[in-house]
Amino acid sequence: MVDAVADGRRRVTIADIAARAGVSKAAVSYALNGVPGVSPAVRQQILDIAAELRFRPNRIAQDLRAGTAKVIGILLDNIENPVYTEIAGAAVSAAAERGYEVFVSHLGTASDRKTEVALSHVDRNISGLILTSVTVEDIPLLASLRERGVACVQAYRGLTEVPNDWVGIDDRAAARELAAQVLAGGRRSVAILSGVRESVVARNRVAGFREALAERGIEPVNPDDVWGPLTREAGVTRARDVLDRHPGTDLLLCASDVIAVGAWDHAREAGLSVPGDLAITGFDGTGIASAGPLQLSTVNAPRRVMGECAATMLIDRIEGADGPPIRRMLPYEIVLRDSTGEGGAPAARPARAGRAAT
Incomplete structure (x- = not known):
């Protein structure tokens, strides 16, 4: 019969070494840890068997004990x-x-x-x-x-x-800055798609979006319906819903890249050009925001x-x-890409550091 320990099909334990050496598990533990309790000859025998079986101690288990x-x-x-x-x-x-x-x-x-x-x-x-x-x-x-x-x-x-x-990062300031740069291109019919209301990050991002809109006298088309699941699938269904109810919407401010990608999926299905018919922003600066032809304007969080x-x-x-x-505020970067077009919006700016506070 093939030895499952010898051929490496399972992790070697001190019980395996003890059985091979014909000693107790305590003796193996003494030998491996270099403490008194076994003779020099038995210690060497145990060490040789451990090397032969390629034994590796479970450091986590040792620490827990x-x-x-x-x-x-x-x-x-x-x-x-x-x-x-x-x-x-x-x-x-x-x-x-x-x-x-x-x-x-x-x-x-x-x-x-x-x-x-x-x-x-x-x-x-x-x-x-x-x-x-x-x-x-x-x-x-x-x-x-x-x-x-x-x-x-x-x-x-x-x-x-x-x-x-x-x-x-300072999510509120970053959201306000992103929205302000995109709104400089002249878009006026705006919807906000955020994550769940219970999230502090989502609430801060929505607050930042609203501040940028308010500075320009703009009310979002969906003021009471900005919250929802933070998934790509939800981005699809929520974009479809808001655009069906408000067909003139020309900008979706999404509080995450994942939601934004879903919104872009719907725009493509609906035959809407991005950014011609509809501009879309994300948030977080994840890899999906710049994957292939998908080039999302976003906030790059480190x-x-x-x-x-x-x-x-x-x-x-x-x-x-x-x-x-300690409250450690990290820098972020506003990145404008194809999803919002040129439209007169300012170019991307260097990373801006939030204030570190303790």
């Missing part, structure tokens, strides 16, 4: 939105440089699972959490994590009601830097950094 796990968790919203995967990828890389592993959990659209998932991370003895999609409904969860001594950092979305560190900062800030707290909560 010792109560000193160098493991952090990250809770993501919808991984179909590249914002979250880019933040997570950068956080994982930054954590690895500090010797930390990362448990990643995908909440999908079922954000009501957030408390359950967060506490399951705590049950696994993680040292801290990065949260990317907090809403006002999560204030009790954040307070509970704080009471349990779990370090937390909010990335992308952030709540000021709970004293956690946060890293992100997602990788956001993920790196979140991991660094969290590990600093875990390792003893003290002081008041």
Whole structure:
């Protein structure tokens, strides 16, 4: 019979080494960790067998048993939105440089699972959490994590009601600036398509759009219907609905690239030219905003830097950094592309840094 351990079909454990050496698992542990408890001859035998079987210690399990796990968790919203995967990828890389592993959990659209998932991370003895999609409904969860001594950092979305560190951009200012530059081209019939109302990021972006419109005496055609799911499919259906009800609309201010791509899908299906008949903006500056013929005007948010900062800030707290909560405002860039045309709008401007605050 083929040995599943020997041919590498499953991970080698100390039980496998003990069985091969004819000793106890405790003896194997003593030998591998270089502590007293076995003779030199038995220790060498165990080490030789471990090398033969290509044994690799499970560092996470060791840390968990010792109560000193160098493991952090990250809770993501919808991984179909590249914002979250880019933040997570950068956080994982930054954590690895500090010797930390990362448990990643995908909440999908079922954000009501957030408390359950967060506490399951705590049950696994993680040292801290990065949260990317907090809403006002999560204030009790954040307070509970704080009471349990779990370090937390909010990335992308952030709540000021709970004293956690946060890293992100000034979404309100960025939305206002993007809308102002596009409106300079003369478009007047405007709809806003945002994510869910519960999101602080969505509310700030909508506020920025509204401010830019108000400065020009423009009321959105859908003032009471700007909120909805943050998916490409929702972008299609919501763009279809608003354009059916307001056929003269010539600009869609979308609060995410994902929604904007869906809106562009509908424009193509409806035979509308972009930007001739309809201009569309996105937000976030993800890869889908400039994929092939799709060239969206957007706000470029530094997602990788956001993920790196979140991991660094969290590990600093875990390792003893003290002081008041840090709110780290990152630069953003307004990028004008084909989806809004020239239309007299100003050219793209260099990245503008928000004020860092502590």
